Amino acid sequence: MCGIAGLFDTRNKRDFDPALMKRMNDIQFHRGPDEGDIYQEPGVALGHRRLSIIDLSTGQQPLFNEDGSVAVVFNGEIYNYQELVPELEALGHVFHTRSDTEVIVHAWEAWGEDCVQRFRGMFAFGLWDRNRQSFFMARDRLGVKPLYYALLDDGTLVFGSELKVLMQHPGLDRRIDPHAVEEYFALGYVAEPRTIFRGARKLQPAETLCIRRGEPIPAPRTYWDVQYSLDNHLTLADATAELTERLRESVRLRMIAEVPLGAFLSGGVDSSAVVATMAGLSGEPVNTCSIAFDDPAFNESAFAQMVADRYKTRHFVETVKSDDFDLIDTLAALYDEPYADSSAIPTYRVCQLxxxxxxxxxxxxxxxxxxxxxxxYRMHLMEEKMRGAMPFGVRKPLFGLLGKVYPKADWAPRVFRAKTTFQALARDSVQAYFHTVSILRDDMRRNLFSASFRKELAGYNALEVFQRHAANANADDPLALIQYLDTKTYLVGDINTKVDRASMAHSLEVREPLMDHKLVEWLASLPSSLKIKGQEGKFVFKKAMEPLLPDDVLYRPKMGFAVPLARWFRGPLKARLREAVLGSTLADTGIFNRAYLEHMVDAHQSGARDYSAPLWTVLMFEAFLRNNSRVSAVPVSV
Incomplete structure (x- = not known):
């Protein structure tokens, strides 16, 4: 795992400032503390920070082909590189290292832009081809590895593994993008391809961008998408057997390393399945790491211990205090743009461990x-049955009215919290799912934003992110549609972002066997009835794991990696929350309606409402602004 950075003059061959390139590379030292290097020629500068995992002695980057005309900087792992080497050697390519990085330059020479079709892994890279005067960028299919870029007014392309790399360039437009703010307060992250800044973008998962010097800049090209065919009608027995073998293959590929290797073990189904599979492939005890909480309501460590005991792993556990909220500013600096998943705190701690x-x-x-x-997912499917039983023309006015008049009852038992369900039933499937996953729903965002900021949004709604992806889903099945939406949004913008930054902050490489694209494609071919059966999610997966894991792990309620936000904001963070949310940092932006901010703080701290998730979202936005003073000094309306 590494950090990449670079500059490319898309028009001419200007020399770039070496000091600028050094700052860009050094700002991500945490991503690769083992080695770092920079290569420059007229019109091109490439930087790399290395965390050595494979070919420790000769895998340095930037890495070149035989005659030095092709150079690459690469972050990630190509798991099938050993299969590609003999194929490329048969085509006449000569290898000088044992690293997966060298496969990329030769694959580019052999197959051009289609080289990414041959790679199985997690990757983000930038490649310069002097003979073709072309610069090529690519990101892996599921967006495990990040890649930020900006095209500046003077024709410079600047790119890097983190947004902070781009922020070192004085030419970057650092004005806040109003649409990004709308997306953040709906979803808790800024959705691809947008960033919080008007001048920067994210290359989306499964996208490439090839720029030929002196020619118009093309749009990024999509080279892969998951298709939910649902037409693989295996018996349950055959499906569980094949799933077990496919998981073994995926885990085996990800156990290739020349450094100490282990696994996270939360005590949930997924991490436990990975550990059980690793144990079956390893001749030595697996290293496992777990975080325990001193609050029993959030503590899963006993279930992790069951798995560790069963497979006699070398198990490491640390207890995190339930008031572990000192990371707020650390996280704001780490993520570079607003990010509101509070499970980033325990994720940071387990990576540290x-x-x-x-x-x-x-x-x-x-x-x-x-x-x-x-x-x-199960709630959505139940709502879909109700939506299917009544025409939209009837549902919309009926449930729309009920959604307005029914009281919000955070304090009541779940069966009486019908307001959100009524609101969802008044919408179509995509609107309803967006409504379900939104942190601040449409009416809350309208109240949150000032009149001037709403005018600047000009009617833009973050729902458009979901609608854009739904248009490409090619899925009529209700479960397949929302799985597709989550794969394109939540998995990339929230989960992968969280794990990449938290792990790289500690120079730790994290590998994700359940995101192997071949496994994902196969799972997408299975009928939804094998995934959710009655009230049981992951049905086929749990059945496949029954010989390997105890029922107490497989069939207990899902807990998640949560922190006690509601209590923090009424207790130890009470004063800090009020100061941050109602202070000058947010007020100076012109984005917010102060009266609604006061309402959320007062209602939550009095116990009248649970606004913990929205308030955390506001708190992390304020922390982002404080950690980026050049942003907070510029009102959004400029």
């Missing part, structure tokens, strides 16, 4: 999206 014992850790991320694990 893991790095004490291993350099590579396997995770269970991605299983919920591909195998139907979220509780909201």
């Amino acid at each position: 893991a790095r004490k014992h291993v350099t590579v850790a396997l995770s269970g991320d991605g299983g919920d999206e591909s195998m139907g694990g979220y509780r909201r």
Whole structure:
């Protein structure tokens, strides 16, 4: 795992300032503390920070082809590189290292832009071809690895693994993008391809961008998409057997390393399945790392211990205090743009623990999206049955009215919290799912934003992110549609972003066997009835794991990696919350309606409402502004 950075003059061959390139590379030292290097020629500058995992002695970057005409900087792992080497050698290519990085330059020479079709792994890279006068960027299919870029007014392309790399360039337009603010307060992150800044973009998952010097800049090209065909009608027995073998293959590929390797073990189904599979492939005890909480309501460590005991892993556990909220500013600086998933705190801690014992850790991320694990999926399917039983022309006015008049009852038992369900039933499927996952729903965002900021949005709604992806989903099945939406949005913008920044902050490489694209494609071919059966999510996965894991792990309620926000904001963070939310930092932006901010703080701290998630979202936006003073000094309306 590494950090990449670079500059490319898309028009001419200007020399770039070496000091600028050094700042861009050094700002991401945490991503690769083992080595770092920079290569420059007229019109091109490439930087790399290395965390050595494979070919420790000769895998340095930037890495070149035989005659030095092609150079690459690469972040990630090509898991099938050993299969590609003999194929490329048969085509006449000569290898000088044992690293997966060298496969990229030769694959580019052999197959051009289609080289990415041959790669199985997580990757983001930038490649310069002097003979073709072309610069090529690519990102892996599921967006595990990040890639930010900006095209500046003077024709300079600047790119990097983190947004802070681009922020070193004085030419970057750092004005806040109003649409990004709308997306953030709806989703808790800024959705691809947007960033919080008007001048910067994210290359989306499964996209490439090839720029030929002196020619018009093309749009990024999509080279892969998951298709939910649902036409693989295996018996349950055959499906569980094949799933077990496919998982073994994915885990085996991700156990290739020349440094200490282990796994996260939360005690949930996904991480436990990965650990059980690793144990079956390893001749030595697996290193496992878990975080325990001193609050029993959030503590899953006993279930992790069950798995560790069963497979006699070398298990490391640290207890995190339930008032572990000192990371707010650390996280704001780490993520570079607003990011509101509070589970970033325990994720940061488990990465910190893991790095004490291993350099590579396997995770269970991605299983919920591909195998139907979220509780909201089951709720959505129940709502879909009700939507299907009544015409939209009847549903919209009826449930729209009920959604308005029914009281919000955070304090009541779940069966009486019907307001959100009524609101969802008044919408179509995509609108309803967006409504379900929004942190601040449409009416709350309208109240949150000032009149002047709403005018600047000009009617833009973050729902458009979901509608754009839904148009490409090619899925009539209600579960397949929302799985597709989550794969394109939540998995990339929230989960992958969280894990990449938290792990890289500690120079830890995290690998994700449940996001292997071949496994994801196969799972997308299975009928939805094998994923959710009655009230049981991940049905086929749990059945496949029954011989390997105890029922107490497989069939207990899902907990998640949560922190006690509601209590923090009424207790130890009470004063800090009020100061941050109602202070000058937010007021100076012109974005917010102060009266609504006061309402949320007062209602939450009095116990009348639970606004913990929206308030955390506001708090992290304020922390982002304070950590980026050049942004907070510029009102959005400029």
